[in-house]
Amino acid sequence: MISSSFTLNEIRDTPNALKRVIGELPRIREIADTIVNRGINRLFLSGCGSSFYAAMTGHYVLVDTKINALALPSSELLFYYTDAINSSSAVIALSRSGRTSETLAALRKAKEKGALTIGITCSKDSPLEREAHHSLLLSIGEEQSIVMTKSFSSLALSTILLCGEVKRSIGKELESNWIPENLPLAASNILKLENKVREIASELLDKRTFIFLGTGSAYPIALEGALKLMETSYVVTKALHSLEFRHGPIAAVDKNVGLIIIAHKGKSSSALINLIRDLKAQKLVPIVISNIEELEKDIEIPLDVNEALLPPVVIIPLQLMAYYVSTLKGLNPDKPRRLSKFVGRF
Ligand code: F1P
Numbered sequence: 001m002i003s004s005s006f007t008l009n010e011i012r013d014t015p016n017a018l019k020r021v022i023g024e025l026p027r028i029r030e031i032a033d034t035i036v037n038r039g040i041n042r043l044f045l046s047g048c049g050s051s052f053y054a055a056m057t058g059h060y061v062l063v064d065t066k067i068n069a070l071a072l073p074s075s076e077l078l079f080y081y082t083d084a085i086n087s088s089s090a091v092i093a094l095s096r097s098g099r100t101s102e103t104l105a106a107l108r109k110a111k112e113k114g115a116l117t118i119g120i121t122c123s124k125d126s127p128l129e130r131e132a133h134h135s136l137l138l139s140i141g142e143e144q145s146i147v148m149t150k151s152f153s154s155l156a157l158s159t160i161l162l163c164g165e166v167k168r169s170i171g172k173e174l175e176s177n178w179i180p181e182n183l184p185l186a187a188s189n190i191l192k193l194e195n196k197v198r199e200i201a202s203e204l205l206d207k208r209t210f211i212f213l214g215t216g217s218a219y220p221i222a223l224e225g226a227l228k229l230m231e232t233s234y235v236v237t238k239a240l241h242s243l244e245f246r247h248g249p250i251a252a253v254d255k256n257v258g259l260i261i262i263a264h265k266g267k268s269s270s271a272l273i274n275l276i277r278d279l280k281a282q283k284l285v286p287i288v289i290s291n292i293e294e295l296e297k298d299i300e301i302p303l304d305v306n307e308a309l310l311p312p313v314v315i316i317p318l319q320l321m322a323y324y325v326s327t328l329k330g331l332n333p334d335k336p337r338r339l340s341k342f343v344g345r346f
Helices: 006-012 014-023 025-037 050-059 074-080 101-112 127-131 150-169 180-191 194-202 218-233 242-246 269-281 311-328
Strands: 042-047 068-073 089-095 116-121 134-137 209-214 236-241 257-263 287-290
Touching: 006 014, 006 311, 014 150, 014 180, 014 311, 025 116, 025 134, 025 150, 042 050, 042 074, 042 101, 042 150, 050 068, 050 089, 050 150, 050 218, 068 074, 074 101, 089 101, 089 150, 101 116, 101 127, 116 127, 116 150, 127 134, 150 180, 150 311, 180 311, 194 311, 209 218, 209 242, 218 236, 218 257, 218 311, 236 242, 242 269, 257 269, 257 311, 287 311
Parallel strands: 042 068, 042 089, 089 116, 116 134, 209 236, 209 257, 257 287
Antiparallel strands: none
């Protein structure tokens, strides 16, 4: 096992990164007002890999508004949606490096089509920061890790906050449980569960496949959790909308498959409680990560806020799980095979 890992240290630095992002609220409000004052009616949220999943987390904030928000991988936006982009559109492009080829190409195309472009990045003076009409630079400290950790939480939180501020700017009240200030402390508390997560990981080493389930804002977390495990531990993983699991995939599950449910307290709580009860009745024992009081949990999320705000914190135990499955298998998550920090050509 490796003794000191920058990937692990950067996961542990997430509370500080989240504080930094919350400190950017004045700038986030400015950008949100620009979007609203321009009369934007269509918002494309895009990125690649983890940045795409971070972009997805923003989408859930705007579903009950007149703004049509759609999250897409940058390549899909570029290849299939450019005809839908015009001067009433805004493209919010996320990229830790600010250098990913498809993301830059989509941004450039969107500019050509007259869209308002917003870049969210952790990399100062990157092409994304320079070329977007407006950019939000997240100064969370250099992330050495190849797989995204605190940068994922930071990109997700900034996107969620930006979409929340867009909502506020169009005159919609944010719910009383919209309390982003509670996230850094919750992230610190989750990190105290590291030993428990390590124990859980140690019981997963013989699994050949993993299925991650999530509804609403937990779905991008299921996707990102599945990606983290694949990137660090080289196992095949799949993420599904939780209730979709019963529509076919359940047939493929046996003792070689690890099943993980991310259950956010919110609109689908009662359906998730029923789902988990039904799975247990069929002798399927999922690992449950949740803040729903009524559920028996393997990892309890100590945070009771609007479910759209949960992703930046809920991803932490999944990152730790990926880290420990990897190291307990004798792999090195600091050096994932074939991966580089960004993909610069397509
Ligand atoms: C995005 C990304 C990462 C992934 C891999 C390659 O980079 O896809 O999510 O882990 O290392 O790059 P970026 O556009 O956010 O810099």
